[in-house]
Amino acid sequence: MKRLTQYVLLAALAASVLGIVLAAQPADDQLLEAFDKARFIEATSFTMTVEVVADRPDGTKQAVVQLYFKEINGKRYARIEFLAPEDLKGQVYISTPEGTFFWQPGLATPLKVSGRQQVFGDSSVAETVGIQFKDDYKIKSRKDVTLPGNKPGIEVELEATDKSVAFQKATVTADKATLRPIKARLFALSGDPLNDVTYQEYATLDKDEYVKKQLIENQLIKTNKTLLTITKIEAKDLPNDLFDPNKLGK
Numbered sequence: 739m740k741r742l743t744q745y746v747l748l749a750a751l752a753a754s755v756l757g758i759v760l761a762a763q764p765a766d767d768q769l770l771e772a773f774d775k776a777r778f779i780e781a782t783s784f785t786m787t788v789e790v791v792a793d794r795p796d797g798t799k800q801a802v803v804q805l806y807f808k809e810i811n812g813k814r815y816a817r818i819e820f821l822a823p824e825d826l827k828g829q830v831y832i833s834t835p836e837g838t839f840f841w842q843p844g845l846a847t848p849l850k851v852s853g854r855q856q857v858f859g860d861s862s863v864a865e866t867v868g869i870q871f872k873d874d875y876k877i878k879s880r881k882d883v884t885l886p887g888n889k890p891g892i893e894v895e896l897e898a899t900d901k902s903v904a905f906q907k908a909t910v911t912a913d914k915a916t917l918r919p920i921k922a923r924l925f926a927l928s929g930d931p932l933n934d935v936t937y938q939e940y941a942t943l944d945k946d947e948y949v950k951k952q953l954i955e956n957q958l959i960k961t962n963k964t965l966l967t968i969t970k971i972e973a974k975d976l977p978n979d980l981f982d983p984n985k986l987g988k
Contacts, residue, residue, distance in 0.1 A: 764917070769880075769894065770872035772917035773910060777937065777949045778868060781973040782809040787821070788866070792859025793963045801826065801858045805867060808976050815981035816867035818857060831855070831863050832983050837902065838863050841986035848986045853904030859964030860933060860954045864904035866966070868949075869922070871896065871910065874903045883911065890914040905932065918947075923957075931957040943971055 764772065790801045806817040816833040820826040829842045831851075838855065841848040853864040875896035885891040896908040907925035912918060922935045939951035948968070956962035979985050 766877040767872065769877065769917065770875060770896075773871045773912065773919050776916070776918045776940070776947055779943055779946045779948050779971060779973075781807075781946075783807065783976045784971060784973045785976065786968050786972070787970040789967045789969055790858045790861060790866075791965045791967075792861075793965075795961050799859065803857070803866065806976055806980055807867070808978070808981060810978055810981065814870060814873070817981055818863065818866055826858075830986060831857060831866075832981055832986070833863055833867050834981065834983065839983035839986070841983070843987075845987065848983045853902075854932075860956045860962050861964050861966060862904060862933075865924075865933070865935060865952075865954060869905070869908070869924075871908075874898055874900070875908065882914065885911075885913065885920065891920070892917075933957060938965075941968075 785804065785806045788803050788805060790803060792799045792801075801823060802821040804819045804821055806819075808815050813835045814833075815835075818831040818833075820829050830840070832839045832841075832848070833853065837850050838853045839848040840851045840855065851863070854862045856862055857866045876899055878895040878897050880892060880894045883891045883893045890913075892912050892914045894910045894912070896910065898906045905924040906927045907929065909923045909925075910919050911921045913920060918940065919937050921937065923931055924933045924935065926932050934955040934957060936953045936955070937949045937951075938953050939949070940947055941950040942948070948971070951965065951967050954964040954966070956964075
């Protein structure tokens, strides 16, 4: 009887410990939401200015883009416009739940393109406006890892929820304590790595955290790197027409 009581107590203790461990592990949706919340401000309508520097073996090229974001009927829309260089002014990308669209002066109608379409340097449309992990991915697996400085981290393998998602697979490494992403590796449908995105610097705007600098390293052409730096963010009510591809050029 005494031994049975000991077994019962041990089982209860193990269940209690397991419960604590499980409670400390965020659910999949919570984890993906935390990854997004750390990287983007929470305003439902805002604009930001981004400097883009592309390093190549033959030199460095620079651009400045204006990004516009708005949540319409609970869905995210984004628009990219060039402020510099002069020869790219007039080019516009619009990212919508229905797809990504491109327009430039001379086109009769906007073109539907992939979210992997390069905007400048190695930065695609999806990377320029920021990848939404919660909306576009599900977790395939997760594991604990050790980060530099012997800090605990978490590595999560993701699969796209739809074939239209720019990068069909991704691996995200994050700080386990803060769930702040440190790095994302983006893959093609074939499983080949395309880009490594390192979230180099975080900043805050009115206590709202976001990624200020991210470095994109091309995994197909190892010498190619592109740095995106946010220089200005402004929350403002933007018109819905700004995100309507059918309004481009009109």
